Amino acid sequence: MTNRLETPEYRVFSRFLIAHAKLMREFDATLREVCDIPLSWFDVLVHVSLEPGQRVTHTRLGERTLMSQGGVTRLVDRMVKAGLVARRASRADRRKSYVVLTDSGREKLAEAMPTQLDSIQELFVQHLEDGDTEVMDGFFRRVLGLE
Amino acid sequence: MTNRLETPEYRVFSRFLIAHAKLMREFDATLREVCDIPLSWFDVLVHVSLEPGQRVTHTRLGERTLMSQGGVTRLVDRMVKAGLVARRASRADRRKSYVVLTDSGREKLAEAMPTQLDSIQELFVQHLEDGDTEVMDGFFRRVLGLE
DNA sequence: TGTCAATACTTTCTATGTCAACTATTGCTT
DNA sequence: AAGCAATAGTTGACATAGAAAGTATTGACA
Numbered sequence: 223m224t225n226r227l228e229t230p231e232y233r234v235f236s237r238f239l240i241a242h243a244k245l246m247r248e249f250d251a252t253l254r255e256v257c258d259i260p261l262s263w264f265d266v267l268v269h270v271s272l273e274p275g276q277r278v279t280h281t282r283l284g285e286r287t288l289m290s291q292g293g294v295t296r297l298v299d300r301m302v303k304a305g306l307v308a309r310r311a312s313r314a315d316r317r318k319s320y321v322v323l324t325d326s327g328r329e330k331l332a333e334a335m336p337t338q339l340d341s342i343q344e345l346f347v348q349h350l351e352d353g354d355t356e357v358m359d360g361f362f363r364r365v366l367g368l369e
Numbered sequence: 370m371t372n373r374l375e376t377p378e379y380r381v382f383s384r385f386l387i388a389h390a391k392l393m394r395e396f397d398a399t400l401r402e403v404c405d406i407p408l409s410w411f412d413v414l415v416h417v418s419l420e421p422g423q424r425v426t427h428t429r430l431g432e433r434t435l436m437s438q439g440g441v442t443r444l445v446d447r448m449v450k451a452g453l454v455a456r457r458a459s460r461a462d463r464r465k466s467y468v469v470l471t472d473s474g475r476e477k478l479a480e481a482m483p484t485q486l487d488s489i490q491e492l493f494v495q496h497l498e499d500g501d502t503e504v505m506d507g508f509f510r511r512v513l514g515l516e
Numbered sequence: 517t518g519t520c521a522a523t524a525c526t527t528t529c530t531a532t533g534t535c536a537a538c539t540a541t542t543g544c545t546t
Numbered sequence: 547a548a549g550c551a552a553t554a555g556t557t558g559a560c561a562t563a564g565a566a567a568g569t570a571t572t573g574a575c576a
Binding site for chain 2: 227232234235237238239241243244268271335346350353354362363364366
């Protein structure tokens with residue numbers, strides 16, 4: 223039964239899981255050490271800043287960060303308390319509430335972005351050789367059902 | 370600043386993250402639906418069964434499942450309560466306690482293994498084309514610092 | 517042999533996330 | 547316009563995991 227676990231394909235899968243765990247751990251540890259924020263906060267800062275108008279609804283933020291709605295509310299709560307983001311009620315639709323960066327949030331992002339980009343470079347991108355990028359991009363697109 | 374986010378390499382990294390989240394979600398959902406256990410329990414069952422003598426110490430189980438020691442204790446607690454595994458004190462070293470499968474645990478594994486192997490096949494392995502396996506294996510090995 | 521650092525596991529405290537129920541608001545349909 | 551399903555966000559109950567301190571046991575070494 224477990225012999226199917228010993229194929230090269232399964233081994234790749236297994237390494238995929240371990241690599242993911244390792245990367246997440248190190249990204250989080252580095253961001254906490256250098257910038258004093260967890261990876262989840264960095265994610266929010268980035269996704270707010272990437273949005274047109276530098277503002278996101280909770281729902282969209284949930285899609286981007288792959289979190290549940292309740293989870294987003296609480297994550298944003300903590301970041302509001304820390305002063306990195308603020309909520310701004312939408313005029314057009316009073317159910318909506320936009321998440322925006324505060325000055326402090328913008329500063330924190332400017333500080334954390336190079337840190338995180340360096341980590342990604344060092345732990346992930348650096349190991350991409352020759353055609354690896356294209357191969358892996360194709361693979362992940364298929365996994366995600368894109369195109 | 371964010372322009373480095375728009376390179377093909379970063380895009381691969383981003384898809385890697387999204388793919389991981391998607392796969393974990395679906396594996397867990399399928400195992401819960403079909404076999405009524407979470408992915409974390411399946412992981413434990415597999416790692417116990419793969420061990421020589423079909424028994425693992427908590428410490429080793431933690432290394433295998435990438436979990437903290439306290440996390441392992443409680444995860445095993447829950448599975449003991451559910452009757453899938455049991456703890457067996459070590460004679461040689463009375464600090465150690467081995468985790469072993471119960472009959473019920475062995476049955477559950479026999480039921481869950483094909484389910485999970487099918488999921489992995491369908492959601493991951495199926496999308497590996499031609500030389501993809503070798504390319505990705507090499508990449509993940511480098512990421513993990515193997516060899 | 518007595519001491520003490522290391523090891524194995526447990527436990528407490530806390531952080532964080534999910535699910536489902538709830539509230540408010542919107543906008544479609546008649 | 548009234549009714550009502552859909553949408554946005556919050557909240558309560560609960561599940562789970564990590565960090566660090568605590569307990570028991572082992573083994574090395576003076």
